[in-house]
Each structure stands twice: as C-alpha cells, then as structure tokens.
Amino acid sequence: MSPVREQFLTLLEVEAVIHKFEEKYHVSTTEFLTNTALRAKMFDDDVFQWEAFNAHRDELERVAEEVRSAYLGSVKKSTDETHSANNNLALAA
Amino acid sequence: MAQLGTTYGKHRAYADSEYDALAIPSDCTETLKLIFTPVNDVAWSSRWYLEFTDGKYIRAVERFQRWPGLTGIAKRMTVAYHYGDIVRRNPDDNLPGYLSAGTDQVDIRIDNICMPIHLHYQSQNPHIPQSSVIGLDLESVDMFIFVKGILKHRDTKKPLNSIFKFKIR
Numbered sequence: 141m142s143p144v145r146e147q148f149l150t151l152l153e154v155e156a157v158i159h160k161f162e163e164k165y166h167v168s169t170t171e172f173l174t175n176t177a178l179r180a181k182m183f184d185d186d187v188f189q190w191e192a193f194n195a196h197r198d199e200l201e202r203v204a205e206e207v208r209s210a211y212l213g214s215v216k217k218s219t220d221e222t223h224s225a226n227n228n229l230a231l232a233a
Numbered sequence: 234m235a236q237l238g239t240t241y242g243k244h245r246a247y248a249d250s251e252y253d254a255l256a257i258p259s260d261c262t263e264t265l266k267l268i269f270t271p272v273n274d275v276a277w278s279s280r281w282y283l284e285f286t287d288g289k290y291i292r293a294v295e296r297f298q299r300w301p302g303l304t305g306i307a308k309r310m311t312v313a314y315h316y317g318d319i320v321r322r323n324p325d326d327n328l329p330g331y332l333s334a335g336t337d338q339v340d341i342r343i344d345n346i347c348m349p350i351h352l353h354y355q356s357q358n359p360h361i362p363q364s365s366v367i368g369l370d371l372e373s374v375d376m377f378i379f380v381k382g383i384l385k386h387r388d389t390k391k392p393l394n395s396i397f398k399f400k401i402r
Contacts, residue, residue: 142249145268176347180334183323185292187346188313192270192278192296199276199298
C-alpha cells in the first residue's frame with residue numbers, strides 16, 4: 141500500500157472548509173476570488189487551499205448536475221414509454 | 234510530465250512510484266506528508282511540506298482540473314514549489330507560512346500565482362518570467378523534480394541554478 145495519503149471529501153465537508161476560510165478572513169468566497177489586494181496579505185497556503193476547495197465544490201456540483209440531468213432524462217424517457225404502453229393498452233381494450 | 238494532460242489515475246501511479254523511490258535524508262521531516270484530495274479522474278489537488286533541521290523548508294502544492302474542451306483529461310492549473318527559510322508559521326496548522334506580498338526569504342520558488350508560471354531565485358522579487366529563464370522549461374518541473382533537485386543541492390552544495398540547469402537573462 142502506498143504511503144501517499146488520499147482524502148475524499150463530500151460536498152458538505154468541502155463547504156465546511158470554505159466556510160472556515162470565510163470566517164477566518166471575514167470575507168465571502170466571491171470577495172476572496174476577486175480581491176487581489178486581500179489575497180496578497182493572506183498566507184500563500186490559505187489562498188491555495190481556498191481556491192482548491194472552491195474548485196473542488198464546483199466540480200462536485202457539476203458532476204451532481206450531470207447525474208441529475210441523466211437521471212431526469214431516463215425518468216422522462218421511461219415515463220414516455222409508460223404512457224405509450226398505456227395508450228396501446230387503452231386502444232387494445 | 235507536468236505540462237501534458239493527464240488523469241488522476243496516471244498521476245497517482247507516477248507519484249506513488251516517485252515517492253517510493255525518494256530517499257528522504259535524516260535532517261528532513263515531512264511535516265505534512267504528501268496528500269491528494271481527488272474529486273474524480275480529472276480534478277484533484279495535493280499538498281506536501283518538508284522541513285529541514287537548519288530552518289529551511291519545501292512546500293509543493295498543485296491543483297489539476299478538467300482541461301476545457303477535452304474529455305477526460307486534466308491540466309495543472311495551479312502550482313507552487315517553494316524552498317527557503319521558515320520565516321513564520323501559520324497558526325492554524327503550524328506549517329511554515331509565506332506571504333507573497335512581503336519580504337520573505339526565498340532560495341528558489343516556481344509558481345503561477347497571479348501571473349503565468351515564473352521563477353523566484355534567491356529573493357522574493359523579482360518575479361522572473363519564463364522568457365528570462367534560459368535552459369529550464371518551468372512547466373516541465375513537477376513536485377518530484379523540484380524536491381529531488383533541492384535534496385541534491387543540499388547534499389552536493391552545488392548552486393540551485395546548476396542543479397536545475399538554468400541561467401537568468
């Protein structure tokens with residue numbers, strides 16, 4: 141087993157870390173991302189982590205949206221098929 | 234490897250083999266062992282801190298994200314490899330803290346914070362753009378090339394520009 145560590149975070153865990161940075165610096169993530177003067181006064185590693193967790197959240201949300209869209213697409217398709225089948229039954233009756 | 238598109242699986246396989254082969258000297262401690270935080274095969278970040286008994290440290294952080302327009306390929310978006318004196322510590326985690334707008338001592342640093350990838354050499358300023366660095370493609374440096382170069386520099390006492398084979402225009 142590799143000695144290199146790996147951590148998988150849920151959306152809630154990622155948002156908790158982002159919230160911790162917002163509380164530490166008393167600014168929103170939007171303000172952090174747009175205010176270069178503020179970032180220059182912050183610890184380099186805090187800037188890195190805040191950006192990384194924000195990107196992490198975006199990617200998690202993007203993947204969740206992909207899954208949701210695919211699910212809704214399949215539900216709509218199966219509903220359409222069910223309607224069609226019901227119509228055929230009605231016609232047969 | 235760093236400048237090419239990759240995936241988390243390929244990158245981890247490379248990192249695992251490089252890490253396994255790395256001989257960390259007795260005067261060096263990993264105060265933050267190399268840790269990866271993946272989202273999926275095209276988005277992840279990593280952090281790594283090594284400290285030396287003479288008060289110097291290495292910080293190597295990277296963030297990869299999906300390459301726009303290319304399916305299933307990740308690109309290194311953020312990079313910072315730093316070697317220099319421990320000037321202060323971040324009270325949150327007690328790891329060495331660096332302020333980019335300060336006067337913190339730097340031996341060598343490669344990063345793409347606030348501007349395209351560039352070099353800091355023997356001081357925080359100036360930020361030396363790739364166009365002024367001859368002999369070294371900064372994008373080609375990855376965390377293992379950087380860490381092994383620093384360890385070689387400390388072991389051989391050869392100057393860093395000789396180890397990394399660059400000249401500044």
